[in-house]
Amino acid sequence: MLGMLSGYFANDIAIDLGTANTLIYTQGKGIVLDEPSVVAIQQEGGPSGKKTILAVGAEAKKMLGRTPGSINAIRPMKDGVIADFTITEQMLKHFIKKVNPSRLFSSPPRIVICVPFGSTQVEKRAIRESALGAGARKVELIEEPMAAAIGAGLPVEEATGSMVVDIGGGTTEVGVISLGGVVHASSVRVGGDKFDEAIINYIRRNYGMLIGDTTAEDIKKRIGSAFPGAEVREMEVKGRNLAEGIPRSFTISSNEILEALTEPLNQIVSAVKHSLEQTPPELGADIAEKGMVLTGGGALLRDLDRLLMEETGLPVIVADDPLTCVVRGSGRALEKLDKGGVAIFIND
Amino acid sequence: MSEHFESTPAPLPVPPQSVGARLRARREALGLTVEQAGAQLKLGKKQIDAIEIDHFESLPGNTFARGFVRNYAKLLGLDAAPLLADLERLLPKERLQSALPAVKEELGFNLAGGSASGSGGGMAGVLVGVATFAAVVGGVWWYLQLPVSPQLDVVPNQVIEMPAPVAPIANVASSLAASVVASAPVAVVASVADDRLSPTPTPTPTPTLTPVSVGTDELRFVAQGETWVQVHDAAGQRILSEVIPAGGERTVSGKRPFTIKIGNAPQTRLFLKGQPVDLAQYTNVNVATFELK
Numbered sequence: 001m002l003g004m005l006s007g008y009f010a011n012d013i014a015i016d017l018g019t020a021n022t023l024i025y026t027q028g029k030g031i032v033l034d035e036p037s038v039v040a041i042q043q044e045g046g047p048s049g050k051k052t053i054l055a056v057g058a059e060a061k062k063m064l065g066r067t068p069g070s071i072n073a074i075r076p077m078k079d080g081v082i083a084d085f086t087i088t089e090q091m092l093k094h095f096i097k098k099v100n101p102s103r104l105f106s107s108p109p110r111i112v113i114c115v116p117f118g119s120t121q122v123e124k125r126a127i128r129e130s131a132l133g134a135g136a137r138k139v140e141l142i143e144e145p146m147a148a149a150i151g152a153g154l155p156v157e158e159a160t161g162s163m164v165v166d167i168g169g170g171t172t173e174v175g176v177i178s179l180g181g182v183v184h185a186s187s188v189r190v191g192g193d194k195f196d197e198a199i200i201n202y203i204r205r206n207y208g209m210l211i212g213d214t215t216a217e218d219i220k221k222r223i224g225s226a227f228p229g230a231e232v233r234e235m236e237v238k239g240r241n242l243a244e245g246i247p248r249s250f251t252i253s254s255n256e257i258l259e260a261l262t263e264p265l266n267q268i269v270s271a272v273k274h275s276l277e278q279t280p281p282e283l284g285a286d287i288a289e290k291g292m293v294l295t296g297g298g299a300l301l302r303d304l305d306r307l308l309m310e311e312t313g314l315p316v317i318v319a320d321d322p323l324t325c326v327v328r329g330s331g332r333a334l335e336k337l338d339k340g341g342v343a344i345f346i347n348d
Numbered sequence: 349m350s351e352h353f354e355s356t357p358a359p360l361p362v363p364p365q366s367v368g369a370r371l372r373a374r375r376e377a378l379g380l381t382v383e384q385a386g387a388q389l390k391l392g393k394k395q396i397d398a399i400e401i402d403h404f405e406s407l408p409g410n411t412f413a414r415g416f417v418r419n420y421a422k423l424l425g426l427d428a429a430p431l432l433a434d435l436e437r438l439l440p441k442e443r444l445q446s447a448l449p450a451v452k453e454e455l456g457f458n459l460a461g462g463s464a465s466g467s468g469g470g471m472a473g474v475l476v477g478v479a480t481f482a483a484v485v486g487g488v489w490w491y492l493q494l495p496v497s498p499q500l501d502v503v504p505n506q507v508i509e510m511p512a513p514v515a516p517i518a519n520v521a522s523s524l525a526a527s528v529v530a531s532a533p534v535a536v537v538a539s540v541a542d543d544r545l546s547p548t549p550t551p552t553p554t555p556t557l558t559p560v561s562v563g564t565d566e567l568r569f570v571a572q573g574e575t576w577v578q579v580h581d582a583a584g585q586r587i588l589s590e591v592i593p594a595g596g597e598r599t600v601s602g603k604r605p606f607t608i609k610i611g612n613a614p615q616t617r618l619f620l621k622g623q624p625v626d627l628a629q630y631t632n633v634n635v636a637t638f639e640l641k
Contacts, residue, residue, distance in 0.1 A: 153409070153411040290412050293415065313390055315416065317411070317412060317418065
């Protein structure tokens, strides 16, 4: 009975405002929204004309790179932080309205939202302000490594070290967590986007072809890998030939993509190694036994766990449903809002 | 190895091989040693052994148990999905809770640690608050004639309020089971107004609680040396899984047939309803795995 009642009145939500995707979790319902962080804006009558939002989310993502002059499909988040404040606010407003249609007697929601570890004051403030602007009653911030660890089901509250590597669209967060707090964490601005960028650059350099972001992402998902495997996969790709200026198709293999991804992958590996160096020895011993857990969309890159295993010599596991770990962890943190467990939230 | 206790013919060799056994069989088929597999997975020999004997409790947690099994299956070229589905049944349920809810209690307890005596009072206050809230909400719902019946799982709260008005009138006839919960509030009323109630509730609570173990059988393990024991009942529910220290005893009850695994069978004695069971016939080296009908 109590559960049903609180389910009716509570409209608190947790948001993973990611560079690539935005996910929303509501109490009692679980994950209710998973859409790309993309907004398409239509500009009327010249540069000083009225701007209207044409589409948000999945619909807007289809427009990326395919828009005429009057429409602009943009990703308001970059490298894990807000690049365009107004549009982020509009996007959040749209998403919140979608999952939380205003009802009689309902008050504005409280929102838990996660930020990359090591965000600057300005970046945290921007996220807080845009959530408030989007209609939140109260905003709590949680650090991404913490949220990812809770979402992956790690024993965060125990006196044992747990290491989580969250590879998102814009950033990679490495965190060592013990007793409900972050002992050491680092954040590098390398993630899925940098992988895509590396693929685009590689193809331009070696094939003299220009491909778009969406195609690059598709290549990464289908034949991208982080460690040389026995099987070589191939894929036909279409792009514009730089010399001729004409669209052409060509075939690319997984080994080439592996070569293209070497540089961003090395940055992730060195971030992980650096964190291990900084970890206190007792926690290091715990991690040596349990290994590290990969979360975030980047964890789905084929054999990334293998690469980290070989580079560090530690066991590496991929969390269940890595894409939603952060938002599920933030959702679990929501439950703490009423119970006074504020230790996991951060102040700015 | 898996003979039945009674002489019914076994239709299946064993409930399709356990997760660890399948991994082990595949590893042996590929000609890999435990050390080689461990080197590939960066796991210790102990951890690989634990996986292969389905001793997932000794791994650092459910997330890791799943991850290790997934990695192991990938290394051996097995499909991880069916293994993980079977693994879910083997994982200790209590560990699922460990990710967060425990924090609240611990945090609350630690914060209140300065005044340890206050924690009991706080808990009572919470209970009273919940009961009052439930009573108010229940009244409102009844008034609005909303369907109340599906919320039966909160019955104790409703029972508290119902007898209060009824007790003075009908207490002669109503020596119903309601008195289990209501005895405290009713007693206050009764002691002032009516003393006939006081003999009635005393016999009622005791008999209601006793007849629990109907249709179940009792298993008793006596360990002479340290041993690991796992028991599943007829429904496949794990009713016991732990290491019994030397000299220890465990008694569990459930429905037959039981599926039993004993890690150190020569040092363990098993009694079914007080009757000793001969483990020697099921024992292979040290481990006994069998079904008890």
